[in-house]
Amino acid sequence: MAIVRFADQKLFRNPWADFERMRRELDALFQGTGTEPGGRGTVFPALNIFEDSGNLYVRAEIPGVPAGEVEISIEGDTLTIRGERKTCTTDEKCSYHRRELECGRFSRAVTLPAKVQVDRIEAKAADGIITITLPKAEAVKPRQIKVNVG
Amino acid sequence: MTEKEMQIQQKQEVRQAGEPTKPEKQYVPAVDIFETAEAVNVLAEMPGVAKEGVEIELENETLTIRGTVVPEEHVGETVLLREFEPGSYLRKFTVAETIDQEKIQATMADGVLTLVLPKVAPAKPRRIEVRGI
Numbered sequence: 001m002a003i004v005r006f007a008d009q010k011l012f013r014n015p016w017a018d019f020e021r022m023r024r025e026l027d028a029l030f031q032g033t034g035t036e037p038g039g040r041g042t043v044f045p046a047l048n049i050f051e052d053s054g055n056l057y058v059r060a061e062i063p064g065v066p067a068g069e070v071e072i073s074i075e076g077d078t079l080t081i082r083g084e085r086k087t088c089t090t091d092e093k094c095s096y097h098r099r100e101l102e103c104g105r106f107s108r109a110v111t112l113p114a115k116v117q118v119d120r121i122e123a124k125a126a127d128g129i130i131t132i133t134l135p136k137a138e139a140v141k142p143r144q145i146k147v148n149v150g
Numbered sequence: 151m152t153e154k155e156m157q158i159q160q161k162q163e164v165r166q167a168g169e170p171t172k173p174e175k176q177y178v179p180a181v182d183i184f185e186t187a188e189a190v191n192v193l194a195e196m197p198g199v200a201k202e203g204v205e206i207e208l209e210n211e212t213l214t215i216r217g218t219v220v221p222e223e224h225v226g227e228t229v230l231l232r233e234f235e236p237g238s239y240l241r242k243f244t245v246a247e248t249i250d251q252e253k254i255q256a257t258m259a260d261g262v263l264t265l266v267l268p269k270v271a272p273a274k275p276r277r278i279e280v281r282g283i
Contacts, residue, residue: 044156046234050227057227061234063197063261085156087193087262093186100180101195101262106156113230128197128261 044106045081049113053142056112058132064101067125072132074118079132082107114140158233164240175237179215179263183243190249190267196239197261204258206265208251213243215263 014020048059058079062070064087071082085103115137123132161177182193192215196204199217207214217239248270255266 042158042233044158046158047231048229048234049231050224051230052227056230057224061197061261063195064193066260087182094184094191097183097185099182099184100159101182101193102156102159104156110231125260127200127258128195 043108044102045108047108047110049110051113051136054136056114056116056134056136058110058134060108060130060132061128062130063128064103065128067130070125070130072121072123072130074116074121077112077115078109079112079134080107080109081130161234161237174219174221175235177237177239178241179217179239181241188268190245190269192243192263192265192267194239194241194263194265195261196263197234198236199239199258199261199263201258204256204263206254206256208245208249208254208267211245213245213265213267215239215241215243215265217263 045060045062047061048057050057050059060081062081062083062085064085065083069083071080073080073082082105084105085101087101088103112134116134117137120135121132123130125131159180161175164176164178179194179196181195182191184191192213194215194217196217198219200220203218203220205214205216205218207216219236219238221236245267249267250270253268255268257264
């Protein structure tokens with residue numbers, strides 16, 4: 001949903017606005033942020049953020065970390081996911097043929113797009129994917145406004 | 151933090167002959183393979199795959215790991231950020247060691263599959279004692 005603020009609507013039309021918009025879209029195209037998810041490598045874990053009218057949903061792909069060992073904290077409107085992956089064996093007698101899984105500490109912070117009710121946040125883990133449900137604060141929930149006739 | 155932070159590994163899609171019939175993505179799971187004196191261990195990263203969705207086959211020295219996900223329905227949700235997409239997983243390996251097929255063990259925990267392929271007895275290293283005369 002595109003939000004148009006009053007400030008965005010200029011009184012006089014910028015004749016270059018369309019060209020600027022075109023340039024931005026082309027830039028976005030070459031950055032690969034179109035249909036391809038991810039595109040660029042960022043900090044682990046990969047996140048999907050969804051919203052509906054009442055909640056924000058943050059889904060993080062954290063395979064190989066037991067659910068109890070993932071630290072999730074919120075400070076203001078910054079959500080932080082922290083933990084450590086210990087898939088590497090410490091056994092020195094083994095020889096590796098392939099080593100593609102990375103292990104070590106990770107921490108990722110995201111700024112939430114809306115105010116949330118901090119005390120009602122829930123997190124649940126299933127098969128390496130953690131779903132965090134953040135109920136939106138009453139102030140930012142969409143509300144129907146009735147039109148009175150009379 | 152001074153330590154190196156972990157990076158997201160981009161999932162590689164399966165490239166092979168034969169087109170999939172389902173409109174879902176098929177990825178190559180990242181794996182760790184390590185060998186001890188007794189067994190070959192395989193760790194495969196398949197987030198989103200439940201225990202029931204894992205299929206493992208060993209046929210003619212080819213080990214096939216397959217993971218299928220149950221697509222989740224999120225009705226009425228709008229996407230704000232998308233960095234991963236669910237999909238199924240497929241990867242094949244040629245296993246050179248003679249594996250004791252009866253004793254293969256597989257466990258699935260937190261989206262990581264652990265396979266233990268024990269070697270058959272003759273392949274185990276044998277220590278030969280040198281005796282003095």
